[in-house]
Amino acid sequence: MNFDLRGKKSTTLHAIILGVFSTAFGALLAFTDILTADEIALRMAEDLQASLVQVIPPAIHDNNPVKDSITLKEGAKDLIVYRALKDGKVTGVAYEIAGNGYAGEIKLILGVDAEGKILGVRATAFKETPGLGDKIDAKKSDWITRFNGLSMGNPPREKWAVKKDGGQFDQFSGATITPRAVVTAIRKGLDVFDHNKARILEVRS
Numbered sequence: 400m401n402f403d404l405r406g407k408k409s410t411t412l413h414a415i416i417l418g419v420f421s422t423a424f425g426a427l428l429a430f431t432d433i434l435t436a437d438e439i440a441l442r443m444a445e446d447l448q449a450s451l452v453q454v455i456p457p458a459i460h461d462n463n464p465v466k467d468s469i470t471l472k473e474g475a476k477d478l479i480v481y482r483a484l485k486d487g488k489v490t491g492v493a494y495e496i497a498g499n500g501y502a503g504e505i506k507l508i509l510g511v512d513a514e515g516k517i518l519g520v521r522a523t524a525f526k527e528t529p530g531l532g533d534k535i536d537a538k539k540s541d542w543i544t545r546f547n548g549l550s551m552g553n554p555p556r557e558k559w560a561v562k563k564d565g566g567q568f569d570q571f572s573g574a575t576i577t578p579r580a581v582v583t584a585i586r587k588g589l590d591v592f593d594h595n596k597a598r599i600l601e602v603r604s
């Protein structure tokens with residue numbers, strides 16, 4: 400009888416200790432979450448600014464393109480279009496495009512001027528093989544800069560492909576999948592600009 404009572408007491412005590420620890424641990428996790436969420440948001444904003452500056456020359460705008468962004472509906476997805484403005488007029492835009500590479504999704508940022516001419520393209524995230532597919536990285540080769548100044552129509556649509564597919568862009572030796580994915584992504588990205596040009600260039604005062 401005595402033994403039973405001691406057993407009940409110790410079970411209650413264990414339950415209380417467990418409760419206190421799990422509540423304290425939960426609170427600690429929530430607190431760390433709040434702290435890191437701010438840090439992550441800050442890092443993401445810095446990364447975005449670093450990418451934007453590479454595809455929208457600072458000389459063509461007097462605004463913060465992030466603040467003057469608009470959101471387009473692209474199928475089921477939202478596409479944020481960062482807009483560069485000078486004297487109240489859109490001089491260029493940048494938005495994310497993506498392709499299916501050898502090792503998964505390749506994310507890129509495409510900068511286009513108000514006439515639809517490419518200002519710059521940069522690969523922002525990919526897992527392509529070092530030494531093969533990673534030549535899309537501006538730090539590894541100048542391949543990605545060869546799109547500068549081009550637009551849909553220059554070259555003609557059918558030439559927006561790698562040479563192996565009858566287009567005008569070099570593939571890499573032994574690695575055609577990666578550059579093919581990037582050229583396709585850019586071609587589709589230029590179509591996004593053309594299809595949404597009126598909305599992209601519209602500035603409401």
Ligand SMILES: Cc1cc2nc3c(=O)[nH]c(=O)nc-3n(C[C@H](O)[C@H](O)[C@H](O)COP(=O)(O)O)c2cc1C
Pocket residue numbers: 501502527528529531532533570571572573574575576577578
């Ligand atoms: C381990 C390994 C990694 C590869 N990585 C890539 C890559 O990152 N990008 C790519 O385009 N091809 C890559 N390839 C080659 C592709 O499998 C494919 O053969 C090639 O893209 C086709 O190009 P080709 O028509 O010029 O031969 C890789 C192949 C192997 C075996």
